[in-house]
Amino acid sequence: MLAKRIIPCLDVKDGRTVKGVNFVDLRDAGDPVELAWQYSRQGADELVFLDIAATQENRKTTLDLVKAVAQQINIPFTIGGGINAVKDAELLLNAGADKVSINSAAVRNPELIDELAKAFGKQFVVVAVDTRASDGQNFVYLSGGNIKTTIETENWVLEAQERGAGEILLTSMDYDGTKAGFDNVLLKKINDSLQIPLIASGGAGKQQDFVDVFQQANVDAALAASVFHYGEILIPELKETLQREGIAIRS
């Protein structure tokens, strides 16, 4: 049976891991390769690295990081940040990344999804979407949640799927950093509308939150950062809990 995936997310800046609470107030949580290795040993199913300050100047640092991860880690990983064109993705692919995640660039230039899917296959393309609720509607936000668009989240994920996204990574900005649980209602709605896998992100605070997101929203994967980085949730214990709840998990 296909297992639900647990994905630690490592925000990186200049080759170091950082995690912001609500995307501000960054704290250094260590060496990304070391952290990645720890997570793979603990039973993480996949890893996501977000290069939160990606620029042309630090591109080489990121590529070196991707290469080091690919050399040392035996589980799949995704890299996001600073991917604006097919050539950016190609460098990451050749450095050993399994998937790339595109966010604002895809909203600004939706054709990028088609181009990446055509060049490397759907399975290589994760479209990350930051969403926030306003007046009963859900809107896509850009640039780490700073810029509101008029695009409705429900429509955008379907367009992304249509254009060739292999997976959607949905972050609820209203829940991110709150540790109050995932946005299960929205995630269920989005998950039910999609034919491609959905990764839930934003709001994980305790083990039960993962149980709830899998049982209530039936998403394919759940992503979190700080609760893992600061050891508030240990992956082996989390997986035991999920298994006890009857959720298919890789043990």
Add this chain to the structure above:
Amino acid sequence: MIGIINYGAGNIFSLTAALKRVGVAYGLVNELSDFELYDRFIIPGVGHAGTAIQRLHNSGFVDKIKQTKKPVLGICVGMQLLSIYSEEGDVDLLGLMPLKTLHFEKRIKEKVPHMGWNTVCIKNSHPIFKDVPDKSYFYFVHSYFLEQSDLYTVASCQYGLEFSAAIGKDNFVAVQFHPEKSGVLGESLLHNFAHWQYGEELV
């Protein structure tokens, strides 16, 4: 030493990194004469099966692959290439196994691609699964699958339907999942392939 068939079908960085981690020597097969340098081969492959078979034909390696008696491991699209036909691109493939490669879409109600860790049931024992427990998890990413076969399926996987997770025939063996991304068990499988003495288990 393993020769990786280098026909331009995708990235092999992850595969070579995994071989390094398990301490297995490898090189690249870039031209026909390189086939003499190695005692076994891996056919990698990601992306579109139609594109992959076209590139393999362009490489001029097809006859050599079909004729070799050395162990060959196909991975992912490299597995699909061993089948007779793929619905992806509606193309004829190498035909080393009398099985077809079919699209998940319209055959199952589950999401496509089949992406993530799934359990693999061993149907016919094979040296590459030595010390790999039945129902172990491996990492899959694919939208097309090889049919199940009593004769050739080494291991099967369930995703809306039952398909071949691994196939074997003579010196050819192949896996749909990515051993290079499947944790320590994936590494064991690569190690096993590197040490498979084809023919010995028949004695």
